[in-house]
Amino acid sequence: MDNNELLFRLKQTVGDDLAVLETINNEMVYAVPVEKWLNVAALLTKEWGNIHLSAITAQQREELEGQIEVMYHFWQGQGITFVLTLPADHPEIPSLIEMIPGADFYEREAAEMFGIYFTGREATPHLLLPDDWDKAPPFMGKEIHD
Amino acid sequence: MTKNIIPIGPQHPLLKEPISVNIEVSGEDVLGGSLRIGYVHRGIERLAQERTYVQNVHLIERICGICSHVHTTTFCYAVEDLLGVEIPPRAQYIRALMCELERIHSHLLWIGILAKHIGLDMVFMHSWHNREIVLDIMEALSGGRVSHAANLIGGVRFDMDAEHESMVRRKLQKLGDQLFGVLDAIRTDPTIRARTIGVAPITADQIREYSVVGPVARASGVAVDMRRDSPLPPYDKLDFNVITYPEGDAWARTMVRVDETRESLKLCESILDQMPEGPVTTRVRRKVPAGETVIRAEAPRGEVFYYLRSDGSEFPARLKIRTPTLAALSLIPVQLSEIRVADIPVVLAGIDLCIACADR
Amino acid sequence: MFEGLFYLFVFPGLAFQVFCGLAFEWVDRKLLARFQRRVGPQWYQPLADLIKLFSKEDLLPTGASGWVATILPLISLAAVLTAGLYIPVAGFTPFSFEGDLIVIVFLMGIPTLAYYLAGMTSVGIYSILGGARSLLQYFSYEVPLLLAFSGPAILSGSWSVAEILKSQAELGPFILFQPVGFCLAIAGLIGKLKRDPLDIPKAKSEVVAGSLTEFSGGKLAFWHLTMDIQAIVGIFLLINLFFGMPLGISPWINTLIFSGEVLLVIFILSASSSIFARLRIDQLASLGWRILVPVGIIQLLFVILMGV
Numbered sequence: 001m002d003n004n005e006l007l008f009r010l011k012q013t014v015g016d017d018l019a020v021l022e023t024i025n026n027e028m029v030y031a032v033p034v035e036k037w038l039n040v041a042a043l044l045t046k047e048w049g050n051i052h053l054s055a056i057t058a059q060q061r062e063e064l065e066g067q068i069e070v071m072y073h074f075w076q077g078q079g080i081t082f083v084l085t086l087p088a089d090h091p092e093i094p095s096l097i098e099m100i101p102g103a104d105f106y107e108r109e110a111a112e113m114f115g116i117y118f119t120g121r122e123a124t125p126h127l128l129l130p131d132d133w134d135k136a137p138p139f140m141g142k143e144i145h146d
Numbered sequence: 147m148t149k150n151i152i153p154i155g156p157q158h159p160l161l162k163e164p165i166s167v168n169i170e171v172s173g174e175d176v177l178g179g180s181l182r183i184g185y186v187h188r189g190i191e192r193l194a195q196e197r198t199y200v201q202n203v204h205l206i207e208r209i210c211g212i213c214s215h216v217h218t219t220t221f222c223y224a225v226e227d228l229l230g231v232e233i234p235p236r237a238q239y240i241r242a243l244m245c246e247l248e249r250i251h252s253h254l255l256w257i258g259i260l261a262k263h264i265g266l267d268m269v270f271m272h273s274w275h276n277r278e279i280v281l282d283i284m285e286a287l288s289g290g291r292v293s294h295a296a297n298l299i300g301g302v303r304f305d306m307d308a309e310h311e312s313m314v315r316r317k318l319q320k321l322g323d324q325l326f327g328v329l330d331a332i333r334t335d336p337t338i339r340a341r342t343i344g345v346a347p348i349t350a351d352q353i354r355e356y357s358v359v360g361p362v363a364r365a366s367g368v369a370v371d372m373r374r375d376s377p378l379p380p381y382d383k384l385d386f387n388v389i390t391y392p393e394g395d396a397w398a399r400t401m402v403r404v405d406e407t408r409e410s411l412k413l414c415e416s417i418l419d420q421m422p423e424g425p426v427t428t429r430v431r432r433k434v435p436a437g438e439t440v441i442r443a444e445a446p447r448g449e450v451f452y453y454l455r456s457d458g459s460e461f462p463a464r465l466k467i468r469t470p471t472l473a474a475l476s477l478i479p480v481q482l483s484e485i486r487v488a489d490i491p492v493v494l495a496g497i498d499l500c501i502a503c504a505d506r
Numbered sequence: 507m508f509e510g511l512f513y514l515f516v517f518p519g520l521a522f523q524v525f526c527g528l529a530f531e532w533v534d535r536k537l538l539a540r541f542q543r544r545v546g547p548q549w550y551q552p553l554a555d556l557i558k559l560f561s562k563e564d565l566l567p568t569g570a571s572g573w574v575a576t577i578l579p580l581i582s583l584a585a586v587l588t589a590g591l592y593i594p595v596a597g598f599t600p601f602s603f604e605g606d607l608i609v610i611v612f613l614m615g616i617p618t619l620a621y622y623l624a625g626m627t628s629v630g631i632y633s634i635l636g637g638a639r640s641l642l643q644y645f646s647y648e649v650p651l652l653l654a655f656s657g658p659a660i661l662s663g664s665w666s667v668a669e670i671l672k673s674q675a676e677l678g679p680f681i682l683f684q685p686v687g688f689c690l691a692i693a694g695l696i697g698k699l700k701r702d703p704l705d706i707p708k709a710k711s712e713v714v715a716g717s718l719t720e721f722s723g724g725k726l727a728f729w730h731l732t733m734d735i736q737a738i739v740g741i742f743l744l745i746n747l748f749f750g751m752p753l754g755i756s757p758w759i760n761t762l763i764f765s766g767e768v769l770l771v772i773f774i775l776s777a778s779s780s781i782f783a784r785l786r787i788d789q790l791a792s793l794g795w796r797i798l799v800p801v802g803i804i805q806l807l808f809v810i811l812m813g814v
Contacts, residue, residue, distance in 0.1 A: 265784025
């Protein structure tokens with residue numbers, strides 16, 4: 001499946017909400033609404049096959065106040081990144097571990113560092129932080145020296 | 147039989163870095179296991195946002211004690227990508243040379259650890275003895291045995307003269323002479339074969355599901371190598387083989403690393419042969435223009451992933467690091483079933499644990 | 507009376523065996539180090555280690571039985587020291603009697619049993635695993651070892667080590683008649699001493715230190731001493747059964763030959779612990795019962811037919 005076919009299938013799955021952002025460093029970047037994310041993931045894993053999830057990056061952009069951006073970086077011969085935007089007060093996103101078990105650690109890290117809820121999985125126990133960490137998620141505070 | 151829990155870690159003779167694996171056993175049979183990491187979490191991703199790019203090169207170097215150079219290399223390429231700077235070709239080759247030396251040293255370290263785990267101390271000592279030669283080369287070139295601080299944004303910190311080059315060639319020759327005997331012995335030794343063949347096989351499907359990279363994936367027949375698939379310069383100009391073995395067991399994981407060590411030795415030679423003349427640094431600005439980039443590079447343990455976003459200031463706005471060990475760690479609970487207690491070290495060693503990398 | 511005490515405590519008893527045990531440990535460690543391109547320890551290092559261990563604090567985990575933990579290393583030390591008394595050293599045999607080979611084999615089995623009990627009465631999971639493994643290992647190596655020992659006994663027609671030694675002086679070293687038996691005996695001895703590659707009960711990367719994980723201080727020192735003396739007694743026994751020496755020339759020449767043979771066996775042990783990886787317990791069991799035992803029986807049949 002080449003880029004054009006992927007774009008066609010993505011448009012079929014997502015509809016008009018799909019946005020093709022400018023490529024970064026030969027990576028294709030698509031913005032996908034959260035509601036359609038499971039459909040897109042199913043398209044990637046079931047029909048495309050052999051997809052490799054490199055990482056999940058969560059971040060807050062200064063220009064997008066009150067929102068958290070989650071990026072899923074895939075690789076299959078070339079990089080493909082999907083960008084999802086979540087509200088910061090209640091960030092919720094469907095979990096991919098049913099389709100990609102390897103996403104477990106990345107989701108747990110995003111959950112503890114940004115307070116993102118992953119639905120469709122039992123829990124997100126701490127991956128890196130101590131079990132008794134009761135402060136705010138480390139990346140959400142403006143100051144780290146608290 | 148009664149079920150028992152064997153706690154391996156956070157401190158255990160098996161481990162060089164702290165993780166905790168609780169393994170459920172019944173007699174000598176392993177039933178399952180659970181994993182906890184995070185004991186050496188330093189929050190480097192967050193710390194990087196508080197430091198300038200120049201400071202970050204040195205912070206990033208502290209992610210790992212074994213593959214420190216590949217981390218700084220990837221970070222520097224990411225920053226240079228945002229800056230729109232291409233470093234001089236000679237600097238690219240020196241970076242690649244250090245990367246390959248690091249791969250040899252990491253694989254030799256791993257072979258030694260595997261041998262130690264299966265009670266073969268002689269191979270452990272000989273392999274680490276040979277590793278000292280690589281460390282000597284790296285020290286002679288950069289001044290540091292473990293933390294080389296070789297990279298700057300915009301080039302490398304040192305240049306090689308003719309004397310350096312002949313020294314590196316001489317020592318690599320010596321290393322090759324000494325090493326090939328050891329590597330051949332590892333391939334043919336009946337006791338190593340008895341301990342590794344058929345132990346904890348991983349299928350290619352599992353590799354894909356768990357997004358595992360590097361030698362572990364290549365040992366299951368999945369030919370991924372970011373040096374070939376997404377080459378940073380100068381790997382696009384270099385010729386090398388991607389080693390794969392179809393079996394997927396501990397034996398294949400050993401052999402992949404053994405063969406890659408030879409391959410890296412050859413690669414070092416060809417890097418030295420092709421090395422162009424010229425400067426090793428370019429001038430770069432302190433402030434990095436706004437933008438974002440993704441860089442994938444091949445560390446000794448597999449694909450290392452860097453996402454870097456700049457907001458135009460001296461400080462990175464977001465740095466995401468995904469290290470190869472983090473991906474491979476999720477395979478440990480999968481492998482910890484239908485094996486014997488004696489296979490636990492082989493399974494844990496097969497992943498090539500680098501906990502400092504995984505925890506960051 | 508005085509002579510008996512001298513035999514018991516000086517030669518070939520306690521002092522001599524402790525000296526030989528520590529010397530064995532040093533030679534072994536030095537050889538291993540040289541195989542591994544290391545320098546190796548100084549000659550006094552085994553003694554220094556022993557003194558250091560005696561001076562360390564003796565800890566006992568909560569829930570473990572103190573007197574059991576104290577008595578087990580002492581019993582095994584006593585057993586190997588007693589076994590050592592009956593073994594001719596350089597042809598010198600003060601306590602020899604018919605059937606002493608059986609007694610020696612029995613006494614040499616006691617440390618293994620004590621090791622097993624030490625693991626089972628401890629509280630840690632590593633100790634329990636190590637104890638269970640030591641017993642499994644015992645069943646795998648003991649039968650080939652006994653088969654190997656009975657070869658020389660049948661060949662010489664006596665179950666006394668001194669008699670076997672004497673008949674070797676007439677017939678020639680038994681290793682010439684039964685090299686396979688000697689190899690079996692070496693394999694069995696490695697298993698008995700829990701040395702690499704058969705250090706399964708105390709494999710560091712799997713069960714930390716096996717039964718001895720929870721031991722410390724003086725008790726651990728006694729265990730280490732037991733292991734050393736067990737090794738030297740086993741090596742002496744092997745030499746008497748398979749190498750022999752021309753008797754009655756001069757005690758000095760005998761001592762010289764004997765020392766040379768001891769060093770040869772230590773070299774074989776060190777080399778085999780350097781070049782083999784540790785086996786799994788199931789691999790050891792199948793090696794013991796599928797290969798070593800049949801080979802041992804064939805060897806024994808051969809010896810019996812040759813004797814006729």
